[in-house]
Amino acid sequence: ATPTSIMVGTGRAAELGVLFRNGEALQSLKSTSVVALDKTGTLTAGKPVMTDLDVASGFDRAKVLALVAAVEAQSEHPVAAAIVAAARDEGLALAETGSFEAVPGFGVSASVGTHRVDVGADRYMARLGISVQDFAETAIRMGYKAKTPLYAAVDGKLAAVIAVSDPIKPTTPQAIRALHDLGLKVAMITGDNRRTAEAIAAQLGIDEVVAEVLPDGKVDAIKRLRSGGRAVTFVGDGINDAPALAEADVGIAIGTGTDVAIESADVVLMSGDLLGVTNAIALSKATIANIR
Numbered sequence: 001a002t003p004t005s006i007m008v009g010t011g012r013a014a015e016l017g018v019l020f021r022n023g024e025a026l027q028s029l030k031s032t033s034v035v036a037l038d039k040t041g042t043l044t045a046g047k048p049v050m051t052d053l054d055v056a057s058g059f060d061r062a063k064v065l066a067l068v069a070a071v072e073a074q075s076e077h078p079v080a081a082a083i084v085a086a087a088r089d090e091g092l093a094l095a096e097t098g099s100f101e102a103v104p105g106f107g108v109s110a111s112v113g114t115h116r117v118d119v120g121a122d123r124y125m126a127r128l129g130i131s132v133q134d135f136a137e138t139a140i141r142m143g144y145k146a147k148t149p150l151y152a153a154v155d156g157k158l159a160a161v162i163a164v165s166d167p168i169k170p171t172t173p174q175a176i177r178a179l180h181d182l183g184l185k186v187a188m189i190t191g192d193n194r195r196t197a198e199a200i201a202a203q204l205g206i207d208e209v210v211a212e213v214l215p216d217g218k219v220d221a222i223k224r225l226r227s228g229g230r231a232v233t234f235v236g237d238g239i240n241d242a243p244a245l246a247e248a249d250v251g252i253a254i255g256t257g258t259d260v261a262i263e264s265a266d267v268v269l270m271s272g273d274l275l276g277v278t279n280a281i282a283l284s285k286a287t288i289a290n291i292r
């Protein structure tokens, strides 16, 4: 493409709320064949709510919720905010915590009074040697409903299974349809539970799911999606999306996302929705067509 057509294309994109941070992206987007999307905060609102909390026998529901929320009050993960909000809604007071530890992609732990409290995914409990067997069926049902099951342990004993649900952004279904209409494959990359990820993918008609990815595993996921010579565009918003945004043939950041994601991306969508992805690809095709 000529410098002039790139300038015109970049200008038109900006009017549509799509910022190209470099001219190469405008040229290369047209040849993308897979659009891979982060789940939390990209396909979904990134504002989960707590929907369920089932306690194990012998545990008091309000006590467990208060302990878990006290720990989560120290965490910056979106699921933490959901649990803290639920505890506040129930009028529970959150105690002080000590020796807080966050294990990215797994969960969090802290001491609350005389208790040790651990909260996280099934793999976090596995790592701590705590069996989640008693809640296996409940967790499976939560996953099928597109909810994320989390587990809480108090003093090393499984105390509760918690479900959080993160609503799909209203524009996401239309955006996925538009990508399919352009003949593209759509993939999801997430650290979330496989069953939950697959339930959301099924609702949206997403073609490929890469779930239970550790925070530093998204780059490998992009490399795998690229096999067979497919050009991959990755769309994400989080701190842990930054390496994948840099690795992808084109990285697109959600403008409402973290600064690190925006700095690592080739394209930034000013609005929080995914319709901008289709606009960006369509503009790339039009810009290249113009110079023929």
Ligand code: ADP
Residues within 6 Å of the ligand: 039, 040, 072, 075, 076, 077, 079, 080, 104, 105, 106, 107, 108, 119, 120, 121, 122, 148, 149, 150, 190, 191, 192, 193, 213, 214, 215
């Ligand atoms: P994602 O943002 O896609 O869920 P993460 O790598 O941030 O991926 O987290 C993976 C999983 O680890 C989460 O889905 C959740 O089950 C668990 N997890 C991470 N942080 C916390 C936390 N503060 N409290 C409970 N669970 C957590």
Ligand code: MG
Residues within 6 Å of the ligand: 038, 039, 040, 041, 042, 236, 237, 238
């Ligand atoms: Mg995200």
